[in-house]
Amino acid sequence: MGNPSPYLLEVRELKKHYTSKSGLLTRKKPVVKAVDGISLNIRKGEILGLVGESGCGKSTLGRSILRLIEPTSGNIVFEGQDILAYGKEEKRMMRKELQIIFQDSGAALNPRMTVGEIIGAPLDIYGLAQGEAKERRINELLELVGLNKDYVNRFPHEFSGGQKQRIGIARALAVEPKLIVCDEPVSALDVSVRAQVLNLMKELKEKLGLTYLFISHDLSVVHHLCDRVAVMYLGKIVEITDRNELYGNPLHPYTKALLSAIPNPNPEISRERIVLEGDVPSPSNPPAGCSFHTRCPYRMDKCSVEVPILLQTQGNHSVSCHLYNDEH
Numbered sequence: 001m002g003n004p005s006p007y008l009l010e011v012r013e014l015k016k017h018y019t020s021k022s023g024l025l026t027r028k029k030p031v032v033k034a035v036d037g038i039s040l041n042i043r044k045g046e047i048l049g050l051v052g053e054s055g056c057g058k059s060t061l062g063r064s065i066l067r068l069i070e071p072t073s074g075n076i077v078f079e080g081q082d083i084l085a086y087g088k089e090e091k092r093m094m095r096k097e098l099q100i101i102f103q104d105s106g107a108a109l110n111p112r113m114t115v116g117e118i119i120g121a122p123l124d125i126y127g128l129a130q131g132e133a134k135e136r137r138i139n140e141l142l143e144l145v146g147l148n149k150d151y152v153n154r155f156p157h158e159f160s161g162g163q164k165q166r167i168g169i170a171r172a173l174a175v176e177p178k179l180i181v182c183d184e185p186v187s188a189l190d191v192s193v194r195a196q197v198l199n200l201m202k203e204l205k206e207k208l209g210l211t212y213l214f215i216s217h218d219l220s221v222v223h224h225l226c227d228r229v230a231v232m233y234l235g236k237i238v239e240i241t242d243r244n245e246l247y248g249n250p251l252h253p254y255t256k257a258l259l260s261a262i263p264n265p266n267p268e269i270s271r272e273r274i275v276l277e278g279d280v281p282s283p284s285n286p287p288a289g290c291s292f293h294t295r296c297p298y299r300m301d302k303c304s305v306e307v308p309i310l311l312q313t314q315g316n317h318s319v320s321c322h323l324y325n326d327e328h
Helices: 058-065 088-097 115-125 131-144 149-153 161-173 191-208 219-225 243-248 253-260
Strands: 007-019 031-043 047-051 073-078 098-101 179-183 211-216 228-233 236-242 311-314 317-319
Touching: 007 058, 007 211, 031 058, 031 211, 031 236, 047 058, 047 219, 058 098, 058 179, 058 211, 088 098, 098 161, 115 131, 115 149, 115 161, 131 149, 131 161, 161 191, 191 211, 191 219, 211 219, 219 243, 228 243, 228 253, 236 243, 236 253
Parallel strands: 047 211, 047 228, 098 179, 179 211
Antiparallel strands: 007 031, 007 073, 228 236, 236 317, 311 317
């Protein structure tokens, strides 16, 4: 039987809470709510962007979905199966379907291994190719990501940042995954190299039928690459919709502030700059009610008491804000 759901991945009420090491002398240790009840879906073949300020829990969410970090509670359904119920061997085989591209390409590559060994390691782990077939596959992957096959015996320190990231992409593709979590994969690269890597990822998505969860704090990059965008604040999704709808008609005050911070290339078009007051609250001590209300220019009395629900307002546009919750 096939998967009856239209979604490749379904995340339901996912939480990842950490008990803080501080507060040792108190009875109750602070709990850091890095991911606090997130639900989202990803269709096969789409790129879902996940954006938000540093520290909002984006990377924790991505790694929790892959079970690199074990979630506290919730459900993660991949192709109709709840992968949180998987045992050790099932989880190992799951890794073949779900891969990750890390932000720091240098730290993600073993400096003692050659490029061929790095890309070939997943082939060995899953017994996908040996001998000449393995060599051919490694060369194919290098060519696929735009690298010379003569690089196979070189070490990571011999490459630029962009080339290292291409090696990381080739390693992720070696096992032919269905979903790749991209954890800020271009944030450490120069602007020109960044565009090359983004275009490569877009080409690979079309050529191989890939699905991406693309994590970034750069809304310009997300607009260039993604089909839909989810906006995250303090462990929660506050808005999610199609890319053009988000950029053309943002609803949540936090999304509006993020978009207003994007540099405007056309000085003839004026754009109101929204400057948020205060700092991002600590996830170990989030505000009561709406977690954004301490910085929101539109806050109402109920915002400090009642938690807004992520509701669909129109079409595929969902927002978690009392300005719109009251209308439904």
